Amino acid sequence: MTIIDYFTQLGSNPYFGAGFGLFGVGAAAALARKGMQVGMILFRRHYMMTLEVPCRDKSYQWLLQWITQHARHTQHLSVETSFQQHETGRVKTSFDFIPSVGVHFFTYRGTWIRVERNREQHTLDLHMGVPWETVTLTALGRDKGIYFSLLEEARSLALEREEGKTVMYTAVGSEWRQFGHPRQRRPLGSVILDDGLGQRILADVRDFIANPKWYTDRGIPYRRGYLLHGPPGCGKSSFITALAGELQYSICVLNLSERGLSDDRLNHLMSLVPQQSIVLLEDIDAAFLSREDTAGVKAAYEGLSRVTFSGLLNMLDGVASAEARILFMTTNYLERQVLALPLSWASDPFEHCSYYVCLCDNFI
Known part of the structure; x- marks a missing residue:
């Protein structure tokens, strides 16, 4: 039997013909499906x-x-x-x-x-x-x-x-995230400080914001910092909130005693502060108790932070510190920190705000 005769007999076999037909239909369906997939990929790539x-x-x-x-x-x-x-x-x-x-x-x-x-x-x-x-x-x-x-x-x-509202940011990991919903702006007049002190701070901040060229022409770092001190409840945080509302600025709140906060992360966060924001470092006296005799001080503060005092100073006025920044710090115990600041920082004005210290004219 020749090969031609063999294929002739296969062709006359109805089972073989049916199987070959099913194979052809399946192959055609597979090719069509593959073609549709390729066509869809090309369509999405060029027309979507x-x-x-x-x-x-x-x-x-x-x-x-x-x-x-x-x-x-x-x-x-x-x-x-x-x-x-x-x-x-x-x-x-x-x-x-x-x-x-x-x-x-x-x-x-x-x-x-x-x-x-x-x-x-x-x-x-x-x-x-x-x-x-x-x-x-x-x-x-x-x-x-x-x-x-x-x-x-x-x-x-x-x-x-x-x-018309004040946006609050908090540090989450290595970035700033909005905290809660925007708050209604608080009138500056709703916070009572001694002898018009609030208006003097407001005027000083506005003068700083309006004169960046003055700092640039003199080679002075363009940043400004304030330390508010006084007993709990005297209005430190309330004044900062009202000041931010008056300036239409947001507030970036950072707790130096936060667990996991290090010098590197602190510097990174300060370099990413949103524009038109006031940075608020609260209760800095609780962050550096290792520098002092901690006898009689609550043990709850101990070991909570890896931020060092030198790391804080470098963040404030070091080579890598950010420009165009307004920073406020608060403390309940002024004597714990200001005595440790370099003499060049403890400059005028130094007032009992309930209470206020402006840290240096060039920063701070």
């Missing part, structure tokens, strides 16, 4: 844009809030509950519904945008201690301007919510 926003980016919360306001047909939601306490003591509760984990769709300027909020259950944001999240936007077209416009609208919406 994707923007990924990680949870650590500042625009992440802005974007979620914007989607909450504009994507009204989203069905899968998460709730964020916030409390606002009025001056009368009454507490108002509000609920914000934001897109939950999953896929959502909305239109923006006539363009459909696919939103996928993804949460990694096995990956944590080490600074926040929460699962790592990303929001991915996908839109048709190649015009990146649509994303710029959307993010700009989200930023403007966030700024509107902060209008």
